[in-house]
Amino acid sequence: MREAPPPPPSEPPIRDELEELRDELRQKALPGERLIDTHRRLVGESLERRWRADLLEQIAECLPINIFAKDSEHRYVLANRNVSKLAGRESSELIGKTDFDLGPERAARVIRASDERVLAKGGMLVEELELESEAGEKRQVLVGKTLVRSGQSDEQVLIGFSIDITENKRVERELRDKIALIEQQRAVIRALSTPIIEVWDRVLTVPMLGALDGARAGVVMEDLLADVSRRGARFAILDLTGVEAMDTDTAAHLFRLVQAIRLLGAEGIITGVPPSGAQAMVALGVDLKGITTLASLREGLSYCMRRMRARAA
Numbered sequence: 001m002r003e004a005p006p007p008p009p010s011e012p013p014i015r016d017e018l019e020e021l022r023d024e025l026r027q028k029a030l031p032g033e034r035l036i037d038t039h040r041r042l043v044g045e046s047l048e049r050r051w052r053a054d055l056l057e058q059i060a061e062c063l064p065i066n067i068f069a070k071d072s073e074h075r076y077v078l079a080n081r082n083v084s085k086l087a088g089r090e091s092s093e094l095i096g097k098t099d100f101d102l103g104p105e106r107a108a109r110v111i112r113a114s115d116e117r118v119l120a121k122g123g124m125l126v127e128e129l130e131l132e133s134e135a136g137e138k139r140q141v142l143v144g145k146t147l148v149r150s151g152q153s154d155e156q157v158l159i160g161f162s163i164d165i166t167e168n169k170r171v172e173r174e175l176r177d178k179i180a181l182i183e184q185q186r187a188v189i190r191a192l193s194t195p196i197i198e199v200w201d202r203v204l205t206v207p208m209l210g211a212l213d214g215a216r217a218g219v220v221m222e223d224l225l226a227d228v229s230r231r232g233a234r235f236a237i238l239d240l241t242g243v244e245a246m247d248t249d250t251a252a253h254l255f256r257l258v259q260a261i262r263l264l265g266a267e268g269i270i271t272g273v274p275p276s277g278a279q280a281m282v283a284l285g286v287d288l289k290g291i292t293t294l295a296s297l298r299e300g301l302s303y304c305m306r307r308m309r310a311r312a313a
Contacts (some may be wrong), residue, residue: 066162072155074098074115083237107131118145118158128165139166198229202234203304205297209242219235225260234308237300241272251280258291267292267307271300 061081069078075081075095084091087102098107110129118125126144133139145160197203206224220238228236238254240246258268269292273281281288294300 068161069157069159070115071157072119073090074112077157078159104132104134107133114143115145115158118147118160122147139164140169141165196224198231198233199237199301200304200308201238202232203301203308204228204231204233205237205239205300206237207239207242207297210244212240212243212246212250214247214249214253217250217257219252221257221260224257225264228261228264228266235267235269235304236261237269237271237297237304239297239300240274240277241297243272243274243277244297246274246277246280248280248283251284255281255284255291269294269300269303271297273296 064082066082067078067080068076068083068088071077075096079087079091079094081091084094088093089102094102099111102108110131113127114125114127124144124146126142129141129143131139131141141162142165143160143162145158145307148157148159149155150157169180195207197205197207204224204227206220208220224236224238227233238257252269258270261268271294273293294303
């Protein structure tokens with residue numbers, strides 16, 4: 001009688017043996033896999049650094065500004081295309097040169113002094129420089145500089161940028177001159193629109209025309225008080241006959257002006273109040289007993305003459 005064959009091994013033991021074999025193969029292949037992973041990582045980092053370096057180079061070359069770097073001896077170690085155009089040389093010809101080798105001595109001295117300020121104080125320096133060419137032409141330049149450490153030699157490097165702002169400065173000066181001219185014209189117009197006239201000895205009158213607002217009333221107050229003090233006036237007549245419109249704010253300005261004139265030892269008189277001015281004054285609810293108001297400039301002048309005669313008598 002033949003013996004029965006042994007039963008096949010159960011599935012779990014076979015699975016365990018396969019796992020052990022895989023682990024053994026993985027351990028033997030691990031150094032090679034690590035080497036491959038390390039190589040891949042280094043290649044990826046190298047490509048990323050190269051991409052960043054290319055991007056920075058494109059930025060330095062494409063921006064319309066001068067970008068440069070100098071070593072501790074003030075020699076150029078980097079200069080973009082704009083710097084080479086300014087110097088009239090190829091970028092490679094600038095490397096190892098100083099500003100005294102490349103440009104006018106007067107301009108080089110100004111640039112060197114600026115570099116020395118950065119080296120002495122550190123930090124970021126932004127300032128405007130005036131550079132003069134050999135022909136005597138002056139240019140205004142905005143510069144920004146700072147110090148960094150070189151990763152390879154640990155040497156201190158000055159990096160910076162510069163922009164020619166001569167045209168901007170010219171436009172700025174023209175705008176300032178125009179603004180000054182406009183202010184002068186405004187002062188003339190203001191004087192013509194509210195002239196202060198000495199119609200009699202120490203009697204001033206201010207004939208006002210057109211619309212009278214708070215701003216204009218404030219200007220009148222400033223100018224009139226200065227004239228009352230300077231001329232030692234006894235009377236100041238505010239003639240509103242030609243005023244077309246006036247609001248409550250303006251009326252309040254006029255009342256304050258009369259009070260200020262009184263503080264200077266003179267008397268303020270209001271003549272020719274228009275209907276809108278009368279309504280504004282009433283709306284303020286101010287007591288008019290201490291303020292002289294008359295119908296016309298003629299009546300105002302007559303009033304002043306009578307008062308002066310009475311004082312003389």
